[in-house]
Amino acid sequence: MHINRLHDWPASEAEAVALQHALRERVDVSAPPPGPISLIAGCDIAYHLTEPRLFAAVVILKMNDLSVVEELTVSREVTFPYVPGLLSFREVPALLELFSDLRHTPDAVMLDGQGIAHPRRFGLACHLGLWLDLPCVGCAKSWLVGDYAEPGRTAGEASPLSVDGAEVGAVVRSATGVKPVFVSPGHRTDIASATQLVRATLSGYRHPAPTRAAHIAAGRSRAAAGV
DNA sequence: GCGACAG
């Protein structure tokens, strides 16, 4: 798919933070995705054990049966340090490389990371969402910001996640008995739709099918590289 | 000053 340039990549953390403040106002989480979602993309990245290199993966799944129709991986040099709150500057470049080579254009994207449940309301899912101009949902494995009540122990149960009294997402029990995941919209989807999308792709594991498939693909890519 | 911190 074709991708329009959104901005140049910052070299410092200060520049990155400034860019987040400038881009956050373009994020739209006011409404559900514009159309039906029949294809969904899952993304994840694995890191080299000793070198500054990553292995990114994007997998396209059909929403009706969660079968994989396309899978792409790429290895790349890591160009930005890991700083809580600035994760997207480390992972988005590699993901964009993959999306530009995709044969299918997904109707929505799911990522391992936060959407607007972020210190500056601009998590990984928001950033990739703006670049792709596609509905993006953040599904993080751990907490970054916000208050919430522990959701029920059964798969599908959820409780609201809020920051300063404003709802930003939901804490979802993705499988019975596992630690919940933190779901928040990134772009072109509202909180309810983001949560429903995660619920609709649960497959018995802690991670929803899209990100789970991407996680496995990224790991396989790294293994194939000899580490 | 202290505690917290997606991947």
Added chain:
DNA sequence: ATCTTGTCGC
């Protein structure tokens, strides 16, 4: 993210 064996529970 990544290193790791066994082990508890359904």
